[in-house]
Amino acid sequence: MDNLSVRRRTRRNPNGENGTPQKPLWMGIKGGNYKPLSNHDIEQIHHTALDVLEKIGIANPIPELLEALEGKGCILGDDGRLKFPRALIEEVIAHAPHEVHYFAPNPKNDVTITSDKLIFSTSGEAVTILDFKTRTYRPSRLVDLYDAARLVDQLEHIHTFGQPFIASEFSENLLVHNTNIAYAELAGTEKPFHLGMGVAAHLEPIIRLFDIYAGGEGAFLKRPFCSFGGCPIVSPLTFAEDSLQVMIACARMGITYDVAVASQAGATAPAALAGALVQTFAETLACRAVVYLINPRATMAFGMWPFISDLRTGSFTGGGPEQALVMAATAQICNHYGIIANVATGMSDANIPDSQAGSEKTLTTLAAALAGGHSISPYPGSVGSLMGSAFEGFVIDNDMIGNVLRVVRGIEVNEDTLSFDVIQDTVYGAGHFLGHPQTLSLMKTEFLYPSLSDRRDTTSW
Numbered sequence: 001m002d003n004l005s006v007r008r009r010t011r012r013n014p015n016g017e018n019g020t021p022q023k024p025l026w027m028g029i030k031g032g033n034y035k036p037l038s039n040h041d042i043e044q045i046h047h048t049a050l051d052v053l054e055k056i057g058i059a060n061p062i063p064e065l066l067e068a069l070e071g072k073g074c075i076l077g078d079d080g081r082l083k084f085p086r087a088l089i090e091e092v093i094a095h096a097p098h099e100v101h102y103f104a105p106n107p108k109n110d111v112t113i114t115s116d117k118l119i120f121s122t123s124g125e126a127v128t129i130l131d132f133k134t135r136t137y138r139p140s141r142l143v144d145l146y147d148a149a150r151l152v153d154q155l156e157h158i159h160t161f162g163q164p165f166i167a168s169e170f171s172e173n174l175l176v177h178n179t180n181i182a183y184a185e186l187a188g189t190e191k192p193f194h195l196g197m198g199v200a201a202h203l204e205p206i207i208r209l210f211d212i213y214a215g216g217e218g219a220f221l222k223r224p225f226c227s228f229g230g231c232p233i234v235s236p237l238t239f240a241e242d243s244l245q246v247m248i249a250c251a252r253m254g255i256t257y258d259v260a261v262a263s264q265a266g267a268t269a270p271a272a273l274a275g276a277l278v279q280t281f282a283e284t285l286a287c288r289a290v291v292y293l294i295n296p297r298a299t300m301a302f303g304m305w306p307f308i309s310d311l312r313t314g315s316f317t318g319g320g321p322e323q324a325l326v327m328a329a330t331a332q333i334c335n336h337y338g339i340i341a342n343v344a345t346g347m348s349d350a351n352i353p354d355s356q357a358g359s360e361k362t363l364t365t366l367a368a369a370l371a372g373g374h375s376i377s378p379y380p381g382s383v384g385s386l387m388g389s390a391f392e393g394f395v396i397d398n399d400m401i402g403n404v405l406r407v408v409r410g411i412e413v414n415e416d417t418l419s420f421d422v423i424q425d426t427v428y429g430a431g432h433f434l435g436h437p438q439t440l441s442l443m444k445t446e447f448l449y450p451s452l453s454d455r456r457d458t459t460s461w
Contacts, residue, residue, distance in 0.1 A: 024406055024448045027159055028117035031408045032372030036329050042336050045274065049282040050086045052237070057081035058286050059238040065290065068248060072293045081237075084289055092289045096339045097299050100256060100375070102160055102192035103225040105213075109191045111159050113340055113374050118408065120401050122152055122394075123162040123344065123377035125196050130352060130383060130390040137388055139168035142180050148381070148394065149188025155398040157405060158380060161185060162194040162229075162258075165389050175202055182206045182226065186213060194258050197228040200245040203253075221253060229258025229301070232290075233283045235268035247287065251294040258301040258342070259287045264316060265326070266309035273306075273326055280306040281333060301342040301375060304330045316385055318347025319360025327364060328371035335372040343368045346378030346397060349385045353393040357383060362400055369408045399450040406448045 037045070057075075061082035075083040102111040111119055128137040129144050145167060152161045163181060170177035178197060185193045186209075197203065210220035220226075228250055230243035250257040261284045263269035265276035284304040291300045306326045310317040317323070327343045334341030345364035350357035365378040378401060379386070381393035411417075422438045433439050454461065 022445060024445055025157065025402055025409065027111070027119055028114075029405055029409045030116040030372075031118055031331075031369045032335055033410070034328060034367065034370035034372075035332055036325055036367075036371065037332050039336070041274075042333055045277050045281060045333065046337075048278045049285060050089055052278060052282040053084040053089055053286060054086050055083070056237060057083035058233070058283070060241065061239060062241050062244060064248060065239070065244060068294050069290070074289075074293075082239075082286075084286060089285055089289060092285065092292050093337050093339070095292060095296065096288065096302070096337070098338055098340070100299050100301060100340050102227060102256065103223045104190060104192045105186065105225045106190035107223075109159075111192050115335065115338060115340065115374065117374060118369060118405070119159040119375055120157060120380075121160040121162045121194070121375060121377045122148070122158060122164045122380050123194075124164040124379050124382050124386060124389060126165040126382060126384075126387055126389040127168065128384070128388045129165065130388050130393075132390065132392055135352070137384075140165035140389065141169055142167035142184055145181060146184040146188045148389075148391070149185050149193070151391065151394055152380075153189045153191060155380075155394065157398050157401040158191075158394075160192040160194065160375075161189045162377060163196050164379075164381060174199055175205070178202045179206060179209065182209060185226070186210070192225060192227070194227050194229055196230060197246050198230055198242045200242075200249045203228065203246065203249055221255070224255050227256040227258050227301070229260060229303075231260050231262060232287050233261045233263075235261070235263035235283060236279060237283060244290075247291065247300075248294060251291045251298040251300075254295060254298055256299045256301060257291065258303060259284060260303040260305055260344070261287065262305045262307050262344075264307040264309050265322070266311050267314055267316075269306060271309070271311065273322060273329075276306045277326060277329055277333070280304050280330075302334060302339050303342045303344070304334070305344045306330065307344075307347075317349050318379075318385055319349045319356070319364065321363065323347065324364040324367035327373070328367040331368050331371040331373035334374075340374045341372065342375040342377070343373040344377045344379065345373075346380065346382060346400075347386055348379075348383055351384045351388065353381075353383060353390050353396050357393070358396070358400065361397060362404070365400065366404050366407060369404050396452060399452050402448060402450060 059081050073088040099114045104110050129140045152158050214220045232243040232247045234240045247257050263280045269276040269279045291298050308322045331341045345368045346361040348357040348360040380397035381389045
């Protein structure tokens with residue numbers, strides 16, 4: 001067979017004429033083949049979550065929220081809890097956006113998340129950094145955040161930058177802290193970035209800062225290259241006033257709000273994993289309902305994050321198989337209803353980026369990706385059960401994410417890849433496939449070569 005025709009038939013270019021990639025990985029690979037729940041399981045979780053919202057409701061509905069939702073279907077019970085009728089929540093689910101768009105300071109890095117795409121982000125807000133020279137922990141500083149943003153800008157498998165740690169030197173003044181964090185992220189990355197925000201009054205000065213960068217008053221809101229996020233729920237089933245106010249403000253302005261509803265099974269949610277899913281789904285749906293009722297066109301990252309407790313101590317543990325299961329289940333539930341799934345993985349309990357960290361991060365991230373997570377925060381660099389971060393961990397985890405993406409991409413079966421002609425040519429020809437045009441053609445498009453993995457044999461290692 002003509003070598004040129006073999007090359008043409010086996011060349012795979014996802015971004016080219018044939019609709020296949022020139023490299024083994026690309027942003028937007030689709031998962032969803034791993035399903036820890038049956039459809040009946042999902043329906044049971046769904047109906048129980050709606051029972052929770054209708055019959056138990058959410059505590060601490062602040063006056064601003066009650067005013068905003070007046071006449072929109074919610075019910076304030078005699079117990080002071082805000083109840084959400086089933087029909088209202090069904091409407092909220094039906095109108096959930098099927099894509100979330102994140103603008104970037106550099107438009108070439110804009111990210112659109114849809115039901116058939118998978119992207120990865122950093123996250124965390126850790127308070128300490130593992131110094132790679134001394135192997136000891138120290139408080140995280142503003143320059144660390146800036147350096148992390150610059151680093152992530154060069155890591156190809158991480159697509160957006162979420163605030164991975166705080167600036168401890170400004171921890172006594174939140175406005176100074178938040179403004180400096182915003183500037184450091186903007187200065188450090190050209191990718192879309194996210195800012196943890198717990199004070200609604202701080203939005204205005206930070207948006208003014210972004211306007212200056214973007215070209216003048218109102219420019220940022222036309223292309224909001226930063227999204228704000230927080231935890232508007234204190235589990236179980238209670239609104240958190242400060243973050244709730246930020247969420248309301250973002251909804252009114254049309255800025256994407258990154259919700260993180262982080263219950264903890266066995267502590268602030270039922271120890272039964274199905275019960276933890278029910279409660280966290282209900283809490284996240286309540287947030288989505290608030291955003292929808294205030295501004296039906298506003299988008300919200302559906303951060304349904306059921307965490308896990310080590311029941312021997314009551315402490316958070318993020319690296320076990322239970323964490324992998326509930327995050328995979330979260331992705332599956334969201335896919336079932338056409339909701340863009342934002343899930344958290346990679347939260348290792350190891351205190352350094354060692355073999356335990358690698359095992360735990362890969363387990364939880366792979367499960368969520370295979371289950372169809374759309375926007376995954378695998379906490380690159382995170383160690384110490386979210387309390388610490390390591391710069392070398394960002395680079396290691398970038399490789400891990402690449403490996404996960406390759407597994408999610410899967411095996412493509414078609415006339416060319418079944419390779420009958422290639423097998424026939426080789427059997428009657430060279431007797432091996434090493435020099436075959438198909439092998440050379442697929443070397444860079446079918447196979448991934450992690451930058452850090454040591455593949456030398458034992459004699460040269």
